[in-house]
Amino acid sequence: MMYLLVAAIVITVGTTYALWMMEQGNYTNVWAVGRGAILVVGVASCVVLGLLHLRREMLHDRAREDELSKLKTDFVSHVSHELRTPLSSIKAYAELLVDGEATDDKTRSEFYHIIQSEADRLSRLIDNILNISCIESGMTRVTRKPVALNTILKQVLEVAKPSAREKNVSLVDQVEPVFFSVEADRDMIYQAALNLVSNAIKYTPSGGTVRISLGAQDESKELVVQVSDTGVGIPPDAMKHLFEKFFRVEQHKSMAKGSGLGLNLTRQIIEGIHKGRMIVKSEYGKGSTFGFALPIAA
Numbered sequence: 364m365m366y367l368l369v370a371a372i373v374i375t376v377g378t379t380y381a382l383w384m385m386e387q388g389n390y391t392n393v394w395a396v397g398r399g400a401i402l403v404v405g406v407a408s409c410v411v412l413g414l415l416h417l418r419r420e421m422l423h424d425r426a427r428e429d430e431l432s433k434l435k436t437d438f439v440s441h442v443s444h445e446l447r448t449p450l451s452s453i454k455a456y457a458e459l460l461v462d463g464e465a466t467d468d469k470t471r472s473e474f475y476h477i478i479q480s481e482a483d484r485l486s487r488l489i490d491n492i493l494n495i496s497c498i499e500s501g502m503t504r505v506t507r508k509p510v511a512l513n514t515i516l517k518q519v520l521e522v523a524k525p526s527a528r529e530k531n532v533s534l535v536d537q538v539e540p541v542f543f544s545v546e547a548d549r550d551m552i553y554q555a556a557l558n559l560v561s562n563a564i565k566y567t568p569s570g571g572t573v574r575i576s577l578g579a580q581d582e583s584k585e586l587v588v589q590v591s592d593t594g595v596g597i598p599p600d601a602m603k604h605l606f607e608k609f610f611r612v613e614q615h616k617s618m619a620k621g622s623g624l625g626l627n628l629t630r631q632i633i634e635g636i637h638k639g640r641m642i643v644k645s646e647y648g649k650g651s652t653f654g655f656a657l658p659i660a661a
């Protein structure tokens with residue numbers, strides 16, 4: 364586009380100059396003809412370069428379209444695969460119940476519970492997929508208001524308590540009462556914080572500790588939320604993939620169920636929507652710290 368603009372300017376200047384020369388009756392000046400020739404060559408090369416540039420942009424667009432279409436196909440096949448796992452489980456246990464394979468109340472109750480937890484998993488998976496799609500397509504309604512992170516984190520702690528107790532993981536509340544607030548969508552920040560706390564509990568073996576802290580950083584004018592665990596940690600080569608959709612560390616798959624969408628969604632909420640930043644530190648075999656920083660509201 365730049366080349367075409369330059370060409371247009373040169374043509375305009377050249378034409379004005381030529382008209383001016385003709386008005387002066389100066390048809391025979393050799394220097395004027397020379398300048399005219401230089402002008403024509405300049406214009407021609409600008410046009411050729413402009414066309415080449417346009418062609419390159421078109422090819423680039425085509426490659427990007429092909430890449431997007433491949434991403435969409437990969438996403439759809441991945442989603443279908445992920446949906447099939449809990450659905451197969453629900454189907455299998457429902458069939459066992461229908462066929463009368465569960466002969467006593469204890470077995471029946473166990474099967475009902477499996478169906479219920481698999482249905483919950485399916486529902487969470489669909490929620491995550493819908494949330495991510497809505498954010499990516501720009502269709503999410505974001506309600507920004509001054510939000511006190513203390514209150515949100517206390518609620519997250521309350522909600523996470525039962526699963527921590529069930530796993531014998533201690534939840535330590537290090538949420539300081541900070542005076543500042545952030546301009547944010549309350550529900551989204553709640554979801555982001557809950558995702559990090561749930562992960563910390565999920566990937567920390569029995570007897571471990573999960574600490575949730577909140578602090579204000581004066582220099583960067585940010586509020587910082589951190590969730591530290593004494594869990595399994597993350598292998599160095601997996602660190603760069605953590606936020607990819609559906610990524611789960613191979614060694615963790617047997618430890619807990621999951622879809623690999625939570626961190627992707629969390630990052631989209633923090634960095635994409637709230638212009639904050641994610642924090643990740645981990646030592647394989649020792650534990651991890653996940654968190655986020657959000658700019659303090661003016």
Ligand SMILES: Nc1ncnc2c1ncn2[C@@H]1O[C@H](COP(=O)(O)OP(=O)(O)O)[C@@H](O)[C@H]1O
Nearest residue numbers: 562563566611612615621622623624625626651
């Ligand atoms: N606190 C943590 N400690 C160790 N590994 C973690 C932690 N949080 C996340 N991970 C790793 O990152 C992966 C992606 O996390 P996430 O997107 O939340 O997926 P999910 O929780 O569904 O597995 C997890 O599968 C796990 O391997």
Ligand SMILES: [Mg+2]
Nearest residue numbers: 562621625626
């Ligand atoms: Mg998760």
